[in-house]
Amino acid sequence: MQSNTVNISMRMDAKVKEQAEMLFSELGLTLTAAVNMFLRQAVYEAGLPFTPNRRPNAATLAAIEESERLLNDPGAKRFSNYDELMADLNDEV
Numbered sequence: 001m002q003s004n005t006v007n008i009s010m011r012m013d014a015k016v017k018e019q020a021e022m023l024f025s026e027l028g029l030t031l032t033a034a035v036n037m038f039l040r041q042a043v044y045e046a047g048l049p050f051t052p053n054r055r056p057n058a059a060t061l062a063a064i065e066e067s068e069r070l071l072n073d074p075g076a077k078r079f080s081n082y083d084e085l086m087a088d089l090n091d092e093v
Contacts, residue, residue, distance in 0.1 A: 020034070
């Protein structure tokens with residue numbers, strides 16, 4: 001009887017492998033089963049089955065810091081709706 005499975009070989013960081021094996025073991029899975037699940041889901045979704053984490057760039061970090069500063073600034077202008085904002089902008093022109 002011929003099997004439809006193939007062996008693959010891949011390299012990964014030893015610590016990541018160890019941590020992954022521990023995690024999947026707690027979930028009742030082997031590393032092989034987890035990789036197979038990932039690959040099947042990727043094929044099913046025709047892409048990555050998750051959104052990769054992205055680190056914000058410098059401009060985004062600066063915007064986040066500014067918004068946090070403004071949220072804590074009692075003197076910062078606040079608007080209840082878009083029309084109030086636009087009226088204030090038109091007054092400044």
